Amino acid sequence: KQEVTQIPAALSVPEGENLVLNCSFTDSAIYNLQWFRQDPGKGLTSLLLIQSSQREQTSGRLNASLDKSSGRSTLYIAASQPGDSATYLCAVRPDNQGGKLIFGQGTELSVKP
Amino acid sequence: GAGVSQSPSNKVTEKGKDVELRCDPISGHTALYWYRQSLGQGLEFLIYFQGNSAPDKSGLPSDRFSAERTGGSVSTLTIQRTQQEDSAVYLCASSLTAGHIQPQHFGDGTRLSIL
Numbered sequence: 051k052q053e054v055t056q057i058p059a060a061l062s063v064p065e066g067e068n069l070v071l072n073c074s075f076t077d078s079a080i081y082n083l084q085w086f087r088q089d090p091g092k093g094l095t096s097l098l099l100i101q102s103s104q105r106e107q108t109s110g111r112l113n114a115s116l117d118k119s120s121g122r123s124t125l126y127i128a129a130s131q132p133g134d135s136a137t138y139l140c141a142v143r144p145d146n147q148g149g150k151l152i153f154g155q156g157t158e159l160s161v162k163p
Numbered sequence: 164g165a166g167v168s169q170s171p172s173n174k175v176t177e178k179g180k181d182v183e184l185r186c187d188p189i190s191g192h193t194a195l196y197w198y199r200q201s202l203g204q205g206l207e208f209l210i211y212f213q214g215n216s217a218p219d220k221s222g223l224p225s226d227r228f229s230a231e232r233t234g235g236s237v238s239t240l241t242i243q244r245t246q247q248e249d250s251a252v253y254l255c256a257s258s259l260t261a262g263h264i265q266p267q268h269f270g271d272g273t274r275l276s277i278l
Contacts, residue, residue, distance in 0.1 A: 081263035093167070093254055093269035101264060139206065148219035149194055149261045153206040 052077045052144050056154035063130055064162050071125040071157045073140035078118050084151065085114050085125050086139045094139065098125070130161045165189065167270035169255050175276045178247060184240045184273045188257030195238050196258075196267060197230060201251035209253075212238060213261045242275075250277045 053076045063069055073083070082101045086094040098107045098114040100123070106115040113126040123140060137158045141151035168187040176182055188195050197209040208222040212232045223229070227245075232238040242249055252274050256267040 084266060086269075091271075093169075093271040094256075096266045096268060099264075099266045141206075143263055149196060149211045149213075149258070149267075150208040150219060150222065151196075151198075151267060152208070155205045 052080075052142065052152050054140060054142055054152055054154040056138075056140060056157050058157060059155065060158040060160075062160040062162065065130060065132060067130050067161075068126070068128050069130055069159075071127070071138050071140075071159070073123040073125070073154055075121045075123075075142050075152075077144065078121055079145040080118065081143045081145055083114075083116055083123050084141050084143070085112075085123075086141065088137045088139060088156070097138075127159075130159075132161050132163050135159055135161050167255055167257050167268055169253075169270040169273050171273060172271065173274045173276075175278065176245060177278050178245060180245055181241065181243045182245055182275065184242075184253050184275070186238045186240070186255030186257075186270060188236065188238070188255070189268060192257035192259055192268075193235060194258045194261040194265070195232060196256040197238070197240050198254045198256065199251045200254055200272070206254070209240070211261070245275075245277045247277045250275055 057072045084099045085097045100107045100116040111128040116123045137156045139156045141153045170185045196211040200206045210220045227243045230240045252272040254272040256269045258265040258267045
């Protein structure tokens with residue numbers, strides 16, 4: 051059974067720091083991995099999607115990497131800003147299980163001015 | 164452009180009542196997904212639709228839960244005889260197709276509270 055774990059559960063940093071969020075998964079048979087952001091009381095905003103054949107994706111100050119064989123992904127946020135404060139979720143899409151995503155529990159990020 | 168729209172945004176009801184939650188996907192998206200987010204369980208998959216058919220209902224927690232999609236667009240999730248453990252945020256997502264290169268786009272959810 052696929053399990054997704056995110057470490058740390060919560061993180062507080064001063065503005066301007068570069069930071070890394072971690073995601074691990076137990077079964078490497080995945081199609082892709084997606085990183086989301088969730089603001090309080092809101093739905094999920096898709097940040098980056100990495101296909102299983104890819105190693106990384108970049109969007110602005112965000113860079114996500116994927117090491118499928120070791121079951122790990124990282125989300126790197128450069129020059130953090132208070133507006134980056136949110137919960138970050140990673141989700142994997144398993145092979146041959148239709149369209150479902152399996153989510154980690156999230157990392158709650160607080161960036162202090 | 165319009166994103167995924169869910170209604171109502173909040174619903175409070177008494178235990179034992181039936182509730183209907185609505186999801187309007189992004190126009191042109193053929194795949195639609197329902198998830199549930201609760202404090203203890205995190206985000207869990209419930210069901211997904213490709214067009215009007217539901218190839219995967221494996222996440223529905225009991226036979227009190229059902230969902231349908233008509234016209235390849237709007238979907239309704241129905242919970243019969245609600246229980247307190249049904250309290251959660253119900254999130255809907257859509258994607259252009261069910262293909263694995265397509266990201267899922269989420270609505271803001273319906274917050275369901277069972278008294």
